[in-house]
Amino acid sequence: MALRVERFALQAVARDILPKTRTALCLRARIKGSEGVGVWKCEKHGTAHYSGLQTCGSVWSCPICAAKITERRRLEVQDAINQHRQAGGEVQLLTLTTPHGRGDDLGQLIERQSKALQAFYRDFTVRAVLSEMGELGRIRAFEVTHGRKGTNNGWHPHYHFLQFCQVKADAAQLMDWRTRLYLRWDACCQRAGLGSPSFAHGIDLQDGRKADRYISKWGLEDELTRGHTKKGRAGGETPFDLLRAVLADKEDRQAAALFLEFSQCFKGKRQLSWSNGLKARFNQAEKDDQEIASEAVEDAQLLGLLTVQQWRDVLKVKARATVLELAAAGGWPSVSRFLWFIDGAAEGVQFDADMLSEARALLLGDGI
Template structure:
């Protein structure tokens, strides 16, 4: 999936996640957690995006699920009730996702502030909320909506009346924010008790950012990762790429969960950022399985990362031979040079930084004295020799083999 996202949005920070080293001096390692025995990579950059990265989203969502479960348990210990509130608005195809989100957040601010909101909150003894944003794309375009866990000390004695009063308030706030008027039936719903606790799993381990990796379809629209899957399958490639980029741009900088002020302290939940959650993953005790050279990493990072982790967990003794095979395969995949022409300049191999990268340039285009040049063998003189001329195909093949060998040695850091 990361490779798909890299193809859709190569300039996005997620494109470098689990792809590039933290720095030139950082060693890339495969380590195995001493508690879970799960293998992971160390020394690679992580993007920390809950919205666009399936790797980071899985790790962060798992932590957030634990926090929500802890909050609900602690609330019940304090005789605080929990209910799930959902708000949505009508939408049509062609509306900008960024504009819809901005208007939805504006409506929510009005909904949770002011005199009417205060009266409604006091009526049920509301002590705090946790809000989550979700979005799908369907026949009518983007459909962003909010889910909110409400923690309150009162009782939802007349749920139908409470939902009617809160629904009318939401309708007024949505229209005031420039949105279409929500329906009375679906604009605002409240689900009490155990339903809210069960819904926690959707925000955590089964959050749509993680669940979408299994590509489970949903009634009423596609999740953003469904869109990426359709792009990978070659369906409406340009449209799906544009939708994904619009989504990634609209959600940039947004948090997954918004806790109301003081609620974490009341429910004894530690406040940690997404970056801190990912850093904890790196700090967990682990044993070294294998340390990768840069040529080894470049040989496996595109298609074989998952295979290496599987070997690290199940058959670590096979890793070294498997890596050697992958590097040899990538070395053999270097394409042969184009057919030479009479006007072509002699080729030279120029060593450039960073180490492990090389470029083949025409000799007359290389002028920097700071580059280390390795000239290839020159062509035989134009005058015909006394003996019969050598086979030109064999001559070209010999020069190509010499160049390939030099390129491989240079990639491994072996100077001639």
């Protein structure tokens, strides 16, 4: 539940940075025509959730939608890997990155990388190497970090490709492929105006064991899940690390500005891209992010409905996560007691943080 509390807190930060976006309304504004805000509980998982509220479906800007979407994507990818291996196939992990510096504009950097990637996968030598691998298709994951607190090298967008291959390669063969691919990647990057990536940092090619470790990091157990959401390492901050920085220090204007830049540049882009025919090959349904974010949880029961006034009270005291905590732990009775406690908040009744924290603790401990 601690992760959910953090997600709601980070979403509130994102709302302040992106006030005119759907993320600012996500799980706050009611769906037109809804009678109230439903509170549901799934006994199987011991979790609670809302219904009757708008969702933004943004995997990039919304910590709450991102958690739900990335977990579904992880399951899709893992299922494809399992099917491929059961059929005798191999999975490899190819990572491509480019030189980057403190003054780089993220939008321009992404545009140049896109040109380099298109040229790379059209290249005759690259196609020959992929043919030697017996590549049937690939899944591309797009990630970005910022080095303001570490390397000070600015934005670092990079790509991971899960390659579904038919040929099992040893270390020597992987190094041969990596070397040949690097030469073409270097040429494509230079033509796109990106400079020359080093062999050590510009490209990496690993066998299935590395692919397994990478996929395992996509689960909900890894902070806010995957890529731009997880906590950065070695000084690099992910976009949601930037939200954490603003949550910890509202005066961190640099972090807020960087998150705004990231959100604008990544809007509309896909978190994962499957090559043509690969989803059909593994019988994976085509669902967009918004569909996943709006899906109802199976085997959940409606505990009760919050009236419009009660929901306004909840929003006023910033208790969206608290209501779900209470619903999961104590059911509707605990929620009702909390709603009684905060009654009138939207009309001007004052509640300080200590009062709300004490009420939450008492209710979670069944002290009221």
